[in-house]
Amino acid sequence: MSETTVVEAKNLDLTFPTNDGPVQALKDVNLSIEKGEFVSFIGPSGCGKTTFLRVMAALETPTGGTITVNGVSPEEARKSRAYGYVFQAAGLYPWRTIAGNIKLPLEIMGFSRSERDRRVKDVLQLVDLEGFGGKYPWQLSGGMQQRASIARALGFDADILLMDEPFGALDEIVRDHLNEQLLALWDRTGKTIGFVTHSIPEAVYLSTKIVVMSPRPGRITDVIDSPLPRKRPLEIRDTPEFIEIAHRVREGLRAGHGDD
Numbered sequence: 001m002s003e004t005t006v007v008e009a010k011n012l013d014l015t016f017p018t019n020d021g022p023v024q025a026l027k028d029v030n031l032s033i034e035k036g037e038f039v040s041f042i043g044p045s046g047c048g049k050t051t052f053l054r055v056m057a058a059l060e061t062p063t064g065g066t067i068t069v070n071g072v073s074p075e076e077a078r079k080s081r082a083y084g085y086v087f088q089a090a091g092l093y094p095w096r097t098i099a100g101n102i103k104l105p106l107e108i109m110g111f112s113r114s115e116r117d118r119r120v121k122d123v124l125q126l127v128d129l130e131g132f133g134g135k136y137p138w139q140l141s142g143g144m145q146q147r148a149s150i151a152r153a154l155g156f157d158a159d160i161l162l163m164d165e166p167f168g169a170l171d172e173i174v175r176d177h178l179n180e181q182l183l184a185l186w187d188r189t190g191k192t193i194g195f196v197t198h199s200i201p202e203a204v205y206l207s208t209k210i211v212v213m214s215p216r217p218g219r220i221t222d223v224i225d226s227p228l229p230r231k232r233p234l235e236i237r238d239t240p241e242f243i244e245i246a247h248r249v250r251e252g253l254r255a256g257h258g259d260d
């Protein structure tokens with residue numbers, strides 16, 4: 001493990017006890033994530049993508065193996081506010097304005113009023129929502145709500161951003177635009193991002209590392225370190241390099257299905 005290693009998972013297992021017997025959500029997962037990487041997790045429904053993200057965020061406890069985040073346990077990393085979490089649905093409180101939603105975790109963490117205001121202004125600018133702080137969630141489009149939810153996760157300036165299919169419910173044009181914006185934000189802030197998706201083009205476009213997973217039990221079938229440059233216009237999706245990586249992801253997904 002080097003000094004720049006953010007996540008180190010070794011032989012990670014997680015089995016949920018259920019009424020129908022144990023469900024093994026993760027099996028022998030080994031993965032390291034370096035600082036500043038953009039890592040996508042892709043795989044069919046139920047392969048353990050969300051579970052892995054939740055383990056990183058100390059929302060689930062593994063039943064075997066080890067995991068460190070910033071060199072400490074996920075619980076300790078959470079206490080030191082190492083990460084922000086963006087969920088599938090924006091999850092904004094409808095009775096609070098956008099600024100009010102972003103401020104909520106900051107209030108809980110005890111930031112002063114002036115510091116909260118400063119941070120809200122900064123993060124709204126980061127996600128291109130200046131001027132929308134006073135609006136209510138229902139006054140914003142789905143894509144804008146998702147950006148507000150990202151702003152909320154950025155509010156306490158965590159080094160790691162965990163995103164669970166944040167754009168899954170949006171149409172393709174909006175999604176393309178948000179993907180571009182997210183890459184620009186990642187480039188500007190140097191954050192480490194863990195991102196769950198079902199979309200091969202989204203994973204290839206965004207990531208420096210693509211983790212391909214297979215279901216029953218959730219295992220990693222391939223880890224692809226992307227050769228694409230950091231700065232990526234959307235048109236990069238038409239290049240042979242892009243198509244080749246997408247092909248490898250597809251092969252990995254297919255291989256994972258082989259032993260069904």
Ligand SMILES: Nc1ncnc2c1ncn2[C@@H]1O[C@H](COP(=O)(O)OP(=O)(O)OP(=O)(O)O)[C@@H](O)[C@H]1O
Nearest residue numbers: 016017018023025044045046047048049050051052
């Ligand atoms: N709290 C839980 N109790 C019991 N089983 C669970 C629990 N959470 C997840 N599982 C099971 O663990 C497996 C992995 O679930 P997980 O949500 O991580 O998959 P996923 O790859 O994120 O799926 P999706 O793409 O549909 O969101 C599934 O079989 C799921 O039913």
